[in-house]
Amino acid sequence: xxxxxxxxxxxxxxxxxxxxxxxxxxxxxxxxxxxxxxxxxxxxxxxxxxxxxxxxxxxxxxxxxxxxxxxxxxxxxxxxxxxxxxxxxxxxxxxxxxxxxxxxxxxxxxxxxxxxxxxxxxxxxxxxxxxxxxxxxxxxxxxxxxxxxxxxxxxxxxxxxxxxxxxxxxxxxxxxxxxxxxxxxxxxxxxxxxxxxxxxxxxxxxxxxxxxxxxxxxxxxxxxxxxxxxxxxxxxxxxxxxxxxxxxxxxxxxxxxxxxxxxxxxxxxxxxxxxxxxxxxxxxxxxxxxxxxxxxxxxxxxxxxxxxxxxxxxxxxxxxxxxxxxxxxxxxxxxxxxxxxxxxxxxx
Amino acid sequence: xxxxxxxxxxxxxxxxxxxxxxxxxxxxxxxxxxxxxxxxxxxxxxxxxxxxxxxxxxxxxxxxxxxxxxxxxxxxxxxxxxxxxxxxxxxxxxxxxxxxxxxxxxxxxxxxxxxxxxxxxxxxxxxxxxxxxxxxxxxxxxxxxxxxxxxxxxxxxxxxxx
Numbered sequence: 001x002x003x004x005x006x007x008x009x010x011x012x013x014x015x016x017x018x019x020x021x022x023x024x025x026x027x028x029x030x031x032x033x034x035x036x037x038x039x040x041x042x043x044x045x046x047x048x049x050x051x052x053x054x055x056x057x058x059x060x061x062x063x064x065x066x067x068x069x070x071x072x073x074x075x076x077x078x079x080x081x082x083x084x085x086x087x088x089x090x091x092x093x094x095x096x097x098x099x100x101x102x103x104x105x106x107x108x109x110x111x112x113x114x115x116x117x118x119x120x121x122x123x124x125x126x127x128x129x130x131x132x133x134x135x136x137x138x139x140x141x142x143x144x145x146x147x148x149x150x151x152x153x154x155x156x157x158x159x160x161x162x163x164x165x166x167x168x169x170x171x172x173x174x175x176x177x178x179x180x181x182x183x184x185x186x187x188x189x190x191x192x193x194x195x196x197x198x199x200x201x202x203x204x205x206x207x208x209x210x211x212x213x214x215x216x217x218x219x220x221x222x223x224x225x226x227x228x229x230x231x232x233x234x235x236x237x238x239x240x241x242x243x244x245x246x247x248x249x250x251x252x253x254x255x256x257x258x259x260x261x262x263x264x265x266x267x268x269x270x271x272x273x274x275x276x277x278x279x280x281x282x283x284x285x286x287x288x289x290x291x292x293x294x295x296x297x298x299x300x301x302x303x304x305x306x307x308x309x310x311x312x313x314x315x316x317x318x319x320x321x322x323x324x325x326x327x328x329x330x331x332x333x334x335x336x337x338x339x340x341x342x343x344x345x346x347x348x
Numbered sequence: 349x350x351x352x353x354x355x356x357x358x359x360x361x362x363x364x365x366x367x368x369x370x371x372x373x374x375x376x377x378x379x380x381x382x383x384x385x386x387x388x389x390x391x392x393x394x395x396x397x398x399x400x401x402x403x404x405x406x407x408x409x410x411x412x413x414x415x416x417x418x419x420x421x422x423x424x425x426x427x428x429x430x431x432x433x434x435x436x437x438x439x440x441x442x443x444x445x446x447x448x449x450x451x452x453x454x455x456x457x458x459x460x461x462x463x464x465x466x467x468x469x470x471x472x473x474x475x476x477x478x479x480x481x482x483x484x485x486x487x488x489x490x491x492x493x494x495x496x497x498x499x500x501x502x503x504x505x506x507x508x509x510x
Contacts, residue, residue, distance in 0.1 A: 011417075049445075085419060087447060139417035160394055161414045169389055169416075213414070217390035227483040229388035336420060 002322065005074045005099070006315025007060065009092030010084025010112050011139075014055040017311035018067035018074075022149075022319030023122055026067035028305055028312040031055045052091040060095070063311070071103060078108040078318030080115070080311075081328075082335040089334035097330050108318040109328040112309075113338055114152050117144045118320075119302040119313040120273035128300050131271035132263045134256060134288070136278035138164035138181075141210050141256075143263045146273070149320035155263060156208025163252055164278045166212040170219050170248050174241055175233055184245045185281050191239070191246030196222060198251040200258075208263050210255065219248050253287045261291060275302040277309070356491040356506055359482075366392040366479070366487055369509075370399020373477075373491075376504035377404055377427050379455040381497040384463030384470050387479035392487055393461045396479060397431055400459060404429055415461070420448065428456035435462045440469035473497050 001020055008015040018026040031051075064070065079096035081089060093109075100107035117133040133144040133152075141163045143156040161169070164181055171180020176187070198218050201211040222244060224232040236244070260272055272292050278284065285301045292299035306313050321327075360366040373383075377400070385393045398412040404425035406412075415421045415433040423429040430451045437443060443466045451458045452471050463470060473495025480488045493502045 083418070085446070137417075157411070158413055159411070162417060165414060165416050173389065213390070213394065220390045221484060227481055227486075229390070229481055336418075337422065 002075050002319060003069060003073055004076045004078050004108075004315040004318050004322070005060070005063070006110075006311035006313075006318060007056070007077070007079045007092045007096050008112070008309055008311040008314050009052045009056065009088050010080045010082075011088060011309060013309040014052050014059050015309060015311035016056070016060040016063035017315050018063050018069060019122075019312055019315035019319065022316045023124070025122060025312045025316075026069070027063045027065075028310055029059050029063040029066065030308070030310055031059050032308075049085075049087045049091065052088055056091060056095055071099075074099070074103060074105060076106045076108055076318065076322050076327075077103070078110050078315045078321075079332075080112045080314050081109040081332055082111055083338045084112060084334075084336065086334050086336045089336075093332055093334045097332060101330055106322060106327040107330065107332060108321050108326065109332055110314045110318050110321070111338060112314075113140060113142070115313040115317045116140075116275045116302075117146055117152050117273075118149055118317045119275040119306040119310075120300045121149075122306050122312060122316050123303060124300065128271050128273055128298070130269050131273045131298075131300075132260060132267065132269055133273045133275060134260045134279075135276040136163045136256060136274075136284070137276035138162055138168065138278075140276065141212070141278075143208050143259065145263075145267055145269070149317055150324055150326075155266075156210065156259065158210040158212060159203070160211050160213035161216060163210070163212055163256065164276075166216050166252060167249075167278065169216050170245070173216075173220055173223055173233075174244060181278060181281065184249055185283060187242050188246040188249045188283070189242075191242030191244070193246040193250035195243040196247035198222075198247050200251055200255050202255065202258070208259060208266070210259060212252065212255075215248065215251055219244060249281075249283060253281075253284050256284065257287050257291045260288065261295070264295075264297060270296075271298040271300070273300045273302070275307060275313075277307055280304050280307040355493075356502060358489045358491075358509070360392070360487040360489060362485050363392060363395050366395050366489070367399040367402070369489060370396040370401075371403035372399075372509050373501070373505050374400035374403020374405075374425075375508060376501045377429075377457045378497040378501045379427050379457065380452075381501055382452055382458040382460065382471055382474045384467070384474050384476045385459065385461050385479065386464045386476065387487075388481065391479040391481055393479060396477070396489075397459055397461070401425060401429055401431075404457070419446065428454070430456055430458045431461075432458060433461040434466050437466065440466045443469045471495070475501055 168180035475498035
């Protein structure tokens with residue numbers, strides 16, 4: 001039995017979790033900064049970094065208390081060290097290094113996006129791999145082929161805007177509060193998804209990549225008028241706005257589902273998993289589940305608690321890294337980008 | 349004698365032409381310079397940066413995407429290129445709090461989307477590019493150089509497209 005403490009501070013959320021053997025989540029604590037950010041309409045990095053510093057100790061203590069363990073029971077410390085805001089990542093990395101050194105326990109560096117791709121496996125009796133993983137969030141929209149926790153290969157991703165970013169920007173166009181994703185989904189329930197035929201950008205028959213920049217622009221011109229960049233919203237009734245939200249959401253989901261099925265066709269895999277912040281969108285979950293059921297594919301969506309940024313997914317993936325002996329040294333750095341470190345991304 | 353060009357204007361009829369203008373500018377980038385992009389949602393700012401990265405000889409593995417959520421992305425190429433998006437920031441103080449002002453003192457080139465929101469955080473020597481929609485796919489691009497490296501870059505760019 002291996003007890004791992006996970007720490008995540010890559011962007012908006014300060015999170016810590018205790019997970020046993022990679023799948024038994026004993027605690028999953030998230031101090032969300034959404035309230036702090038909502039009045040600004042987005043992430044405020046200065047506040048984000050300061051809030052991570054102020055909250056991390058308490059969040060770790062709460063994760064330990066909820067799991068009913070003490071520091072002496074922790075067998076390894078896992079931390080997100082890429083990708084994200086360098087300054088924010090560094091706060092979690094520094095805390096994890098300190099704990100690792102003080103406790104004399106291994107340190108494990110986890111890629112945030114890989115952890116999202118692996119998150120649908122948490123809580124399952126048997127691993128779902130090999131599978132196609134669709135990961136959708138504000139900063140990322142990607143398809144992965146996951147053969148095992150250590151074999152995660154990106155096979156498609158957005159060429160411009162992430163799907164979650166499109167949700168947020170369309171919410172801005174419709175003058176809805178931040179965060180925009182849940183607002184669009186709420187309003188779309190009252191709208192007719194087929195009232196407005198927004199474009200589905202498929203990028204050719206073979207592509208597994210995404211493009212959501214065009215639909216954002218299409219919504220803008222639908223609301224503001226052709227070639228205009230403001231005004232027009234006052235002319236729409238609330239029913240019109242609901243139709244815009246529903247039509248936009250339907251177009252995005254349609255592309256996400258069709259590309260995922262294309263990846264299934266390409267690879268011949270029989271399982272689809274869904275993760276990332278936008279996976280909390282119930283309309284998307286249901287659409288993908290229905291499409292998979294129709295084609296006799298197995299489907300698993302990450303539990304909503306593991307969709308938004310969280311530390312349980314960090315500790316869960318770290319278990320498999322630890323089993324393979326993939327531990328980090330106390331010289332561990334934080335990197336803004338996934339993969340190999342780009343120049344100038346480390347801090348401290 | 350001042351033979352420096354004050355401003356340059358170009359029309360783009362499509363996202364492809366916006367990309368191509370970016371390619372021309374990317375070929376002319378000068379180390380240490382910054383480019384401030386101005387334009388509303390959907391104006392083609394990220395599309396323009398794709399062109400800049402391509403003209404700057406980014407390797408095929410480089411993928412230019414919107415940094416709205418990630419705030420900054422970096423691309424290899426002839427010059428190291430920082431791609432910053434301040435859409436979600438409240439103002440210049442936050443750019444500094446993030447440490448992004450360090451980019452301006454490096455020998456890399458920096459391109460900033462929504463730069464008018466952090467105008468006073470940009471170096472005085474900056475090239476300002478405004479993308480103004482004139483129709484569904486048509487854009488008016490105006491290039492306004494302030495300072496030496498911005499002028500040098502724009503002169504080279506103007507020669508390459510004239």
